[in-house]
Amino acid sequence: MIEFTVNGRKRSADVEPEMPLLWVLRDVLDVKGPKYGCGIAQCGACTVHLNGEPVRSCSVPASAAAGQNVLTIEGLAQRGRMHPVQKAWIDHQVPQCGYCQSGQIMAAVALLKKNPNPSDRDIDAAMTNLCRCGTYARIRTAIHAAAQSMKPAKA
Amino acid sequence: MKTAFTPSRRKFLQQSAAIGGGLTFGFHVPEALAQRSDAPGAEMNAWVVIRPDDTVIIRYARAEMGQGSSTGLPMLVAEELECDWRKVRIEFVSTSEQLRRNRAWGSMATGGSRSIRDSQEYLRRAGATAREMLLAAAAQRWKVPGSECDAENGVIIHRPSRRRLRFGQVAQGASKLEPPGEVKLKDPRDWNLIGKSANRLDIPDKVTGKPLFGIDVQLPGMAYAAIAQCPVFRGRLRSVADERILGARGLIKVVKLEDAVAVVADNWWRANRMLKTLPIEWDAGPDGGASTASIREFVRFGLEDTSVPVARDEGDVEAAFAAAAKVIEAEYYAPFLNHAPLEPMNCTALVEGGRVEVWAPTQNAEATHATAAATAGVPLENVDVRLTHLGGGFGRRGFQDYTRQAVAIAKAVEGTPVKLLWSREEDMQHDYYRPMTLMRFKAGLDAAGNLTAWRIRDASHSILAGVRPQDIKEGVDRHALGGIVDLPYGVPNLRIEFAMRNSHVPVGFMRTVFHSQNPFMRECFVDEMAHAAGKDPYEFRRALLQAKPKDLGVLDAAAKASGWGSPLAAGAHRGIAVQDSHGSYAAAVFEVSVSGAGELDIRRVVVAVDPGHVVNPDSAEAQVQSCVAYGLTSVLWGEITLSQGRVEQSNFHDYRIMRLAEMPKNIEAVLVPSGGFWGGMGETPLAPLAPALCNAIFAATGKRIRSLPLSNQGLRLV
Numbered sequence: 006m007i008e009f010t011v012n013g014r015k016r017s018a019d020v021e022p023e024m025p026l027l028w029v030l031r032d033v034l035d036v037k038g039p040k041y042g043c044g045i046a047q048c049g050a051c052t053v054h055l056n057g058e059p060v061r062s063c064s065v066p067a068s069a070a071a072g073q074n075v076l077t078i079e080g081l082a083q084r085g086r087m088h089p090v091q092k093a094w095i096d097h098q099v100p101q102c103g104y105c106q107s108g109q110i111m112a113a114v115a116l117l118k119k120n121p122n123p124s125d126r127d128i129d130a131a132m133t134n135l136c137r138c139g140t141y142a143r144i145r146t147a148i149h150a151a152a153q154s155m156k157p158a159k160a
Numbered sequence: 161m162k163t164a165f166t167p168s169r170r171k172f173l174q175q176s177a178a179i180g181g182g183l184t185f186g187f188h189v190p191e192a193l194a195q196r197s198d199a200p201g202a203e204m205n206a207w208v209v210i211r212p213d214d215t216v217i218i219r220y221a222r223a224e225m226g227q228g229s230s231t232g233l234p235m236l237v238a239e240e241l242e243c244d245w246r247k248v249r250i251e252f253v254s255t256s257e258q259l260r261r262n263r264a265w266g267s268m269a270t271g272g273s274r275s276i277r278d279s280q281e282y283l284r285r286a287g288a289t290a291r292e293m294l295l296a297a298a299a300q301r302w303k304v305p306g307s308e309c310d311a312e313n314g315v316i317i318h319r320p321s322r323r324r325l326r327f328g329q330v331a332q333g334a335s336k337l338e339p340p341g342e343v344k345l346k347d348p349r350d351w352n353l354i355g356k357s358a359n360r361l362d363i364p365d366k367v368t369g370k371p372l373f374g375i376d377v378q379l380p381g382m383a384y385a386a387i388a389q390c391p392v393f394r395g396r397l398r399s400v401a402d403e404r405i406l407g408a409r410g411l412i413k414v415v416k417l418e419d420a421v422a423v424v425a426d427n428w429w430r431a432n433r434m435l436k437t438l439p440i441e442w443d444a445g446p447d448g449g450a451s452t453a454s455i456r457e458f459v460r461f462g463l464e465d466t467s468v469p470v471a472r473d474e475g476d477v478e479a480a481f482a483a484a485a486k487v488i489e490a491e492y493y494a495p496f497l498n499h500a501p502l503e504p505m506n507c508t509a510l511v512e513g514g515r516v517e518v519w520a521p522t523q524n525a526e527a528t529h530a531t532a533a534a535t536a537g538v539p540l541e542n543v544d545v546r547l548t549h550l551g552g553g554f555g556r557r558g559f560q561d562y563t564r565q566a567v568a569i570a571k572a573v574e575g576t577p578v579k580l581l582w583s584r585e586e587d588m589q590h591d592y593y594r595p596m597t598l599m600r601f602k603a604g605l606d607a608a609g610n611l612t613a614w615r616i617r618d619a620s621h622s623i624l625a626g627v628r629p630q631d632i633k634e635g636v637d638r639h640a641l642g643g644i645v646d647l648p649y650g651v652p653n654l655r656i657e658f659a660m661r662n663s664h665v666p667v668g669f670m671r672t673v674f675h676s677q678n679p680f681m682r683e684c685f686v687d688e689m690a691h692a693a694g695k696d697p698y699e700f701r702r703a704l705l706q707a708k709p710k711d712l713g714v715l716d717a718a719a720k721a722s723g724w725g726s727p728l729a730a731g732a733h734r735g736i737a738v739q740d741s742h743g744s745y746a747a748a749v750f751e752v753s754v755s756g757a758g759e760l761d762i763r764r765v766v767v768a769v770d771p772g773h774v775v776n777p778d779s780a781e782a783q784v785q786s787c788v789a790y791g792l793t794s795v796l797w798g799e800i801t802l803s804q805g806r807v808e809q810s811n812f813h814d815y816r817i818m819r820l821a822e823m824p825k826n827i828e829a830v831l832v833p834s835g836g837f838w839g840g841m842g843e844t845p846l847a848p849l850a851p852a853l854c855n856a857i858f859a860a861t862g863k864r865i866r867s868l869p870l871s872n873q874g875l876r877l878v
Contacts, residue, residue, distance in 0.1 A: 024430075031428075045813065094367040098359060098360060103362070105502050135812065137502045139786040145820065
């Protein structure tokens, strides 16, 4: 039995220690936001936060999540209010098919946490998730917009 | 009743057999955007339901795979309905209702950029009809002439008395009225919604991780299936030592199909892991020795064959070549490509008591329905297909191989719903690939550099040969000749020949279809002609397009927006191309620089598009960006190769997809809708990209690209 916290709730799963976190979330705990795209940490559709760090959950064994905090797209909104990155994604009409977007948003949130004012180069380096619909230009714009909106109000 | 039903049933089956279209129906994924609601409402017609609280439900019968038509199509209805757009909700149609109601929603297929252009008229008419019924109901209630009433933003207004009734107040009565026989559609000048950017209805659910996709379907007691298909196409399963995994944790069943093995388990990871440990013996069949080289040689024979069908023969090309001041020849090649939608193929099915229920991300819902019925051996009436959002489609999801497998597996575990999911590796190695194509051109120019003769020999796989062979007339597949047989240029002597060369590799419709590789070849060769003639490539095309104002229009628009002919930064060079497809017109200009070491810098991309009318400009711009990412991925790196009869690539580490850092930062979508027609928007912008880029590379380097991808040509993106 592996126990960990998912989006603030204690969860447990009777699974093999080597079962990837992605499949524990999707098939055992019915948390469907993280998506399967490649299974080899190439595409990033499965991106979640493990103790605040973005990870590709298809390549993280369940044992590595034991006792840890997992945050998925479903846990991003706070008290019913969307995260500024989600709002920027709507303002800039980013998604097309939407399949990769949970992972893209989780990667963007992690980037902004570490680097509240990323340059284009910083975005290039951090945003390595694949999008087959080609929403990249709008992802870039939305990250810059979210960075602006998250700046503390001037005193 | 039964006889009346027959024609539509036949039509249903015909439609189902045709690949590349349609879709959709109300489905029951938890929290899904398009969930059918049991809340009361008055059905005005098949497309429009209005609730007492003024919510307007507009039904959607196509597939939402990212292109935004689940917003664009409702906009067409709402434009005429005069409802409050903020109160519009969409609902997917299900195939059982489509069957029961005599195909009330027309085609459910989504492909060929047809969703808007093929349904715009009946959707606008549905909106107008409902509006007229609402007006009539209000007029009746007020006992005034209908001509004194207007509909506006979800309200009926009686002009003389300024009385008002909300749609929700009159909908119940209106729905009982006879629909008007004829309605007048608005003049485009009076449109309020069409042509103005609207936020997409599906985006809020897509940024909050809602379970919208086929892969997200979750049913009580559901099992999960992983599949291994014979790695050599047309091969067979010989044997599988399934006793090796008896008693393994989570195992439910091993299902043997003719050309595949599926493991059913209590979660997908276990199913897939067990599958990987299973010793399977395949009978590769006669194609187990095929390689990229052998297939290329086989297709290329079509260029040498002395007797092939002729698609067009005008004037006398041979005499014109003999009289020409200059003759040029070239041969072009485009490889197989995989669609690679990010959501791998999947389908959920339940077979129970002679009925089949299917949940599928499909581009052709009626074909899914018919496939499910045939596989389970039940009548059409005993099947329902519920539609989900698609994690990309690009043409791949019109084919029904995954449906057939899912229903066959579900039949083997009758009473248990099963979700079949392909691994990425299966998806990479079992596509209906973009066809490998070769083309040879010969052109004659007179002393003034005018094009006098053009001969084109196309040697290609045919998609129609697999899906609609009856459309191939006298050996000529005009579909495979897209952009060639209908080329817009005026040339006095023209001969177009077609050699159909089908290898064992299954081929299919991939975004822009033959207009993804044929324009690369045609428009690069036109560039060769221009250079041989000593003329500017833009002016050379202009001269040949004098009888084609729409092609000329986008060519001029792209040239103007890009500043064609104006000085460039040091090291920068331009390339241009034009191509109509899918009912629309597009032209592109690329600005690039290329270092001596082959480092390619794409500095600017300008794409001009004329789709006649633009419904949602913001979505149209998104489609241009999407075509740039999808098209450049193919041009830069795209290649499926074979060895021992099987595909060598297996995942994204060896089938490269463009990433954010590689996306050109300077992309300009120049929308120039000229009105009077309705064209597609999801594919046309892709068509001129490859040749415009390759022509820019030629301008920069003097190296003519005649074979893709660029990664095989010593070029590397920086």
